[in-house]
Amino acid sequence: MTDKYTQLVSHGLGRDIAKKLGLPQPMALRRHTPGQPLVTGPVLVQGAGSGADALASTLLSWNLDVRRHAVPKEKLGAIILVLDELSRPEDLEKPVLTAATSLRDLAANARVVTISRSAADAANADAANADAANPGAADPAAAAARQGVDGLVRSLAKELRAGATANGILLADGAGTTSPSTLGALWFFLSGRSAFVDGQFLTVRSAEGQLPADAEKPLAGKVAVVTGAARGIGAAIARTLHRDGATVVAVDIPAAGDHLAAVANEVHGTALQLDITREDAGQRIIDHAVERHGRLDIVIHNAGITRDKLLANMDQGRWNSVIAVNIAAQLRINEALLASEHFRNSPRIVSVASTSGIAGNRGQTNYGASKGGVMGMVRATAPLIGTHGGSINAVAPGFIETEMTAKIPFATREIARRLNSLQQGGRPGDVAEAIAFLASDAAGGISGEVLRVCGQNLVGA
Structure with missing residues (x-):
């Protein structure tokens, strides 16, 4: 989604007017492009x-x-x-x-x-x-x-x-x-x-880790699974991991099949239509990766849902569905991964949390609880996966420009964009870049961490 205000005040007359009026002056950020x-x-x-x-x-x-x-x-x-x-x-x-x-x-x-x-x-x-x-x-x-x-x-x-x-x-x-x-x-x-x-x-936390031979392909030779990969942040993660050299297995629910297939084709990977809340989801992910690609090195837990409601009006369905998808499914899948002989070679897990699980957000008690749960899971799982030379971390996005945030009322959206030190919203690719780094061997000595990708929110944690 285009931030027209940032474009307006980034140069020329718009920049001069914003400066004179004391308005926010977000700068177009330097983002990664290969070869820079x-x-x-x-x-x-x-x-x-x-x-x-x-x-x-x-x-x-x-x-x-x-x-x-x-x-x-x-x-x-x-x-x-x-x-x-x-x-x-x-x-x-x-x-x-x-x-x-x-x-x-x-x-x-x-x-x-x-x-x-x-x-x-x-x-x-x-x-x-x-x-x-x-x-x-x-x-x-x-x-x-x-x-x-x-x-x-x-x-x-x-x-x-x-x-x-x-x-x-x-x-x-x-x-x-x-x-x-x-x-x-x-x-x-x-x-x-x-x-x-x-x-x-x-x-x-340790002297472990290994810098890549090719800085532009730090994930070369790796096989990575991305859940919730059909669109938005998940699709951006799949594209970024592919750019960095990984073979990608894109996972999403059957209802998102067409979008999932398009993403998988774009990154030259494979698609797995799967409801991650199934009891056997972890084993199905392992079997698909090993049968199609011969190994499994990286799992990105991105799939998540929101069912917002004030807690006074919260019903059982909204609460349980969010907990089931956002944290319970990850716990079950991780149990299967840690028990599998195919997830032993310096494995990496990265989960998508949220600043809502750190600072809270009105109307999101179920979502905040689930994302807080993700962070607790990551910290407790770090020593378990460490026995295999692996790591697990989480990335907590703040305001990211997605289809979901595009539906927020204009005034609310503009305020949310400016309430961070960089005075603008992030992009799905910003979240993907952090995940790609934490999934790499260069981050092998980093485990149990929660890295916020939020431009430094000015309100809350």
Whole structure:
């Protein structure tokens, strides 16, 4: 769906009028197109430790124009702030305020990415070892400094303009600044693939993962299943996975057969007409993938429905149907996947959640409960799939321009579009890009995460 307002104020007279009147001025976002540079402009790497030095050397090997010190008035494509050695809140001052002097030099659609340590490791892991004989094993000062990065990044993301975004990478114990999934997450955040991801964090939990030999085909040789693939976000996911090299099995209900066949043909994959609420849905998905393509590597749980009603007026049918499709079906399918010998080779599962399951939404108690359930399932399943060298994550879209949002009344739709830091709605492809990254081996060390693709909603979580 076209956002005519964004088109109007992006250039010329419309831009000048919007500026004079103080109206929102959303910028046309830099989205991924094959063959484009990872970053448009020099990359400033700020940080004094060995982790920053190692990262800068690696980025040079990517043929990026890397700076260790800012050049006044030089337009920057990105600032990477390496904060992996923080031990107390006072340590933030020098690197953060030094980087601040370069913020006015960011080009349009630039990226700011922080790399820091997980606060949970300082607060929880050490606390588990504390006892009467070893008081103070936990490190409150380190936890405070690390958690401070969270507030810093989310606040900075709301200050940036012209399509620029700020996101963060958190390193758990055992992960470093040049671990494969750290570099994979950095590659994602720097690229046009993360255009509608803003003010968010990904935690790299291990040194696992593998960068692709071909950055344009990170899913080459993989077989991926996408449920709810007949239209909208599901169709966009199928197209993006195919673009990235995967063979796609497109799944949807029989009633969507014609649209499903069209998508499957477009991506040169196969179609499976299936009601995912069937008890045997998981086994049928496995059998189809193995019989037609010889393997199964990736499952994307995208299928979902809404049956909105205020809770005071909610009936059993609306409640049960949403729970059945949006979460119960995923749980059953995952049980079959984890029990199957055909889902053992570094398998990946990515589920589509929703910001409604985080911040809530009026009239969507059933939907919010189901999407909150998806996030709980993902976190609990991470250690189970980890025994097979696999990962499971969720992507939580915000306002995305789809056929469904096109039916929202005009005034409500316009308000919803502007209530995020990027002041516009996302596209189905934005959700698909995040899913494709999390389904790749480059994200092998990232599991149990929920990544919001919402342009950083200004209201709610």
